[in-house]
Amino acid sequence: MPDGGAHAHVGARDPVRDGVVHGLVRDHFAAFVERVQEDGRSLPRYVVAEFEAYLRCGVLACVFMRARCAGCGHDRLVAFSCKHRGVCSSCGGRRMSETAARQCDRVLPAAPYRQWVLSLPWELRLPVARDPALLNAVSRVFFEELRAWLRASAEPVPGARVEAAAVTFVQRFGLRHAHPVR
16 A cells, blocks of 8 residues: 555554454453452463553554665554464564465475365363374374375375475364354
8 A cells, every 4th residue: 555655655554443353352351350369269470461562463562663664765664563373463474474474485386285274172182282292293194094094095206206295274262152154
């Protein structure tokens, strides 16, 4: 979006414009933390820090830098981002896009790809999330079975070797109950 001239728009995002979630967190998170403490419990420090960073993300009043065009001297204030992944959709989305671009541009060879998703039953999700060795074992079994199926399904090509590889991204979230679309 042009900014009065040839300068691209750079600057603070508008947390209020960014949606309902920011408004809910801004208006209710402090009361939620107090309520949890009144019940004799507490949220983990990293959870509180994640939400506090989210509320400061992209807000000029919190922290910013000044960028100046060397050509014309035009100044722009640029708000800092939180760079967190958990709550902030802006920073999480940017990181996801950057990771995908890096994989496509610098890591993966030019070849056909297929995405496979392994969704675990709820009873297994917490044990797998808590135990990295178990997560590794489950991922390995999934990949080995998938690779065997792909090799068996591939049409034979004389002199060609059928091989499969995997890049794994673990996501530890999901809906407890799926609701049908009406």
